[in-house]
Amino acid sequence: MTEPADPASATDDPARLCEEARTLAESGAADRAALLFERVLALGDTPYRARAALGLAVVLDDAGEVARARDADRAAIATGDPEYGPRAAYHLALTHERAGEPGGAAPAWRAVVDFGNPAYLPPAHLALARIADDEGDFETARGHWEAVVATGDPEYAPPAAHDLAQRLLERAEPAAAQRVLTAGLRLIDRAGAPYAYARLATLLGIAYLDQAIAAFHASLGDPSEPADPEVGPLATELLARTLPLRGRGAEAGEVWRRGLSDPGVAGQVRARLRRDFGGDDEVADPADLWWEPVVEQSVTDGTLPALAGEAFGALDHMYALLAVRYADDPRERRPGETHEVLGRAVDVPSDYPWGPLLHESFAERLRLAMGTPEG
Template sequence: MTLAQARLLAETGDLSAAAELFAAALDEPDPSGRAQAALGLAVVLEELGEHAAARDADWTAIETGDPEYGPRAAYHLAVSCERAGDRPAAEQAWRLVVSSAHPAYLPAACLALAQLADDDGDTETAAGWWQKVIATGDEQHAPVAAHDLAQRLLEQGQTARAQQILAAALRAAPPEGYAYARLAVAMGLTHLEQAIGAFRAAVDATDAPDVAPLAVELLARTLPLRGRDEEAAHIWQRGLADPLLAEQVAARLNRAQSTG
């Protein structure tokens, strides 16, 4: 009864009274009841701004070993530590969530650990966590993981692998909304990188007047779409410096400049 009363008080905004009842319920002999009380206490104390005490309550819930409320408390603890900027404590809590293998919290925990590794520049470890998120098939977190992993693979020149991941994510995602659009844009970028590679190969392969000027223009006009303006300028200059191509390249450059 104490737990029900405490929840009702928390829901109606009487946080101090709720905290008292949750604290009283910590004497519950049943581990599940004690875990529920400790988690409720942690949530209320967090809202009251008593962050250290809230963390202690989370740990009390975690240490009960309850399969439901222990992972919930670890999740709450991780989010609380992240908000406070306590990265080591947040990472420890996220790893506790992962070790619980609770399906409701596992994807978020793996995604958080991927982000932490990525922030450290440890792309290999981050990729492992992103792949774990993707494997869960979670509708909310898997598309985020697929996008972030594909971005890193693209930066490493692994375009085909990035496309495979994005294609699978696009097949699984509803064809509307933010997540789908974000994945679609990322897929477009992979094709853009492939186009840049193909145009560059053509420029490097020949100076034939019926092919090279077009390749120069396509490469030079595509590179800025990826923020590579200096490279684009170099490609134009390279074409203009070739006696066989200069006239056609100049005409294409003038057209490009006139059309913006």
Template sequence: MSTTPDEATADPASLCEQARLLAEGGRPAEAADLFRRALETGEGPVRPRAALGLAVVLDDVGDEAGARRADWIAIDSGDPEYGPRAAYHLALLHERAGEAEEAARAWRIVVDFGNPRYLPPALLALAQLADEAGDFETARRWWERTIDTGDPQYAPAAAHDLGRRLLERGEPARAQRVLAEALRMIDRESAPYAYARLATAVGIAYLDQAIGAFGAVLEDPEAAADPDIGPLATELLARTLPLRGRTEEAARVWAHGLAQPGVAEQVRARLRRDFAAGGEESGARWWEPVVESAVAEGALPALAGEAFEAVERMYALAAVGQADDARRLRRALLDVAADYPWGDLLRDSLTDPASGPPGR
């Protein structure tokens, strides 16, 4: 049974309240009828309230054109509460329809109202629309205005987006300042994910600043040739670049350092600092140049995979034979592997009937 009040006794405010209850109860069509009646008879703040309510329920029933008209009634009223709310709703309608220019117009109306409850999301939305359109300078201004609101939800999000773009544009110091300032706005205990997301961005900004600093050192021929500076800067730059996915650049840095007279051997010593110590003199083992090249090119994991695969293939070939020589070769492979930390893993793989050739 309908809960619609008697037309003769219902005032516009009561109609709006009843319409709200109907909408929340899943009866948007009936709610729309009441909002229309309130809009026709109401005056003052009741009209924009009824108009916004009508826009929302018409949107729910699929009447987007009617929803937009109702939003404009609320906007044109100039009401400081329902006006910006209606513009907010209208902006979402345009965004959903893929109408970026119209959405931006509606978001700017929200901004013009100046209601602090709706200002931060509107500013951030305008920044995102400008960013999607490739207009960085306009996006930057909207992001900065969002940050200036100090809103705990939207200001850090704006800082993150602005910082990311600044990093892409090669401005890590500026990005770091924006991000670090926004990080102080977040309560780590109540918003751990937002804090971690922004803190990670701050760390990336520091990495990019370090890359820029080390690169600047190596661009100075005198500093690059200084044995106390050049080799260290070469190693730090070459080992930092892969953290930002720039492995090819890292390989070029190592190659440049290894070609510098006077410091090449020190650069090579830094490149080889993690090489395993052996009984032979350093550099005498045939595989070390291969490993050195793999380290410089960021291909060491691939090389390790190839080496382990080669060991398994050798064992598989030895396992085909049944003669004493083949058995001794299999034992020798396993005995040699036992001297290394990964020896047990290799042995288990080779002696598991389900995954490889038979064991001893």
């Protein structure tokens, strides 16, 4: 005669309990779901222990019971289950990151990596790279970033390539940055992710700029030695005009000054420096125009916009002084006021570095106009 089935064994089937708990959790009955997951755990070392522990961790975390959720995650990790173990470690890491606890997140992310499940390796390596980077440990961060890029994951590899390339550029390794960015760009669907593509493409352009700067520097050689007359002027211009694109305007000024002080190439360098200047007056020799050295120096120093601002500001102020009085009724002007206003207008540029040169030019023009002997 067949023995009747044990009622407890039917109600404690771990597979059925896990499925019921999942259904309850999805319907919002988290408390009842947690009880069922706990019943599975009470059954001991069953094949469903890891699944139940992770399920319990999730519902407890949603309920705000973070400490208990973390305990459940650790229980799932301890089973060594190749699917639910890394998922639990992933969940555990997120609870620590959400709380701003990188010290707690790092061991959990390392547990994810130790499981070796390819589905969870990219986010784990990326998180570990950023933690190491925040701690100033570049080599460790670099290893994790490279591991992410090596997975070819289209979601996580591009940001890893971007972060690593930025650090490589900061460390003056543009060629290495270029290789990383090129690999990252191959993983992006440009039409589907235009902004991600643009970020990496822009950084790749910067890497090329840094390589070009290094090459131009190398072509100029030792600053104490004369520049090559064949390529020196060209390399000087290219280097001086590229450096400001990387925020290195002061260095660009030094490059121009070096070229201008080298007798062998100074003439060609000056011609390149003045490439964008307007046409010279056919009558006046540019060397006799007081503003030419001022403009040339501002180009060398990268301060031409500031000089233009000063000049237009002075012109605007002078015009305002003169125009306001000109618009007044002549009958309301007191004797001598015109000369007073003119004097104030002429004095406007005095506070600018180039003001004295303008005053000297004005004095000389006035002397010539009045026929006053030079003295």
